[in-house]
Amino acid sequence: MQTETQPTPNKPKQPRQFVRFTFFKLDPQWQLLSAETRQQGKQELLRLFEEYADASLMRSFSLFGLRSDCDFMLWQATYAVEDVQSVSSRIRRSAMGPYLRETHAFLSMTKRSVYVGKNARGAHDPRLVITPDDKKYLFVYPFVKTRAWYALPLADRKRMMNEHIRVGLTYPTVSLNTTYSFGLDDQEFVVAFETDNISDFLDLVQELRETEASSFTLRDTPMFTCVAQPLAEILEAIGA
Structure with a gap:
């Protein structure tokens, strides 16, 4: 039975x-x-x-x-x-x-990134909740990648984003809040960096320009210093 x-x-x-x-x-x-x-x-x-x-x-x-x-x-x-x-x-x-x-x-x-591993903290994913560090400065800008980026295999995109992430980790004074706008607004992402040191953010952005993934940027302006x-x-x- x-x-x-x-x-x-x-x-x-x-x-x-x-x-x-x-x-x-x-x-x-x-x-x-x-x-x-x-x-x-x-x-x-x-x-x-x-x-x-x-x-x-x-x-x-x-x-x-x-x-x-x-x-x-x-x-x-x-x-x-x-x-x-x-x-x-x-x-x-x-x-x-x-x-x-x-x-x-x-x-x-808010949305989980496909380029970052699964959350190790269990059911609650902090990436789905905006939790500001309440630092003195916030740098905000809309961000759009080229269509050629999305035509690449996911493995290639992950490899390039891993380089991007490694550069970011060398600037521990700068924290990042990335949110997603696909279909909601004119941009694909809104990027918001927090820091207490403006020069650290400037150096980070300049170094990120040299990464391979940066060549697939279509638009990342206007930029706002808040x-x-x-x-x-x-x-x-x-x-x-």
């Missing part, structure tokens, strides 16, 4: 995060409003920021004086794309909203 075997239930997959890097430029017309109006607008924006920062990942960075097209950036990570929309909607509908222009925005998701700073200090510094 044959006994029926019950199918093994699939293990629930670890959820992945949606990530958005949003760059803002403050319209100088905001500074022409009364001090009382500007103070109320700043406090409204700060309350909104703190509300989302308490519920999910939200970090603020300044870029004023470093780029002419943006004053600050918000780095957000959440498990629902609707949360990303909610933040954008509430900023737009705030008192400062009409004076804050989104000059750049990159949408991506300084970790509380949003209240940023708004004060830009005259908000």
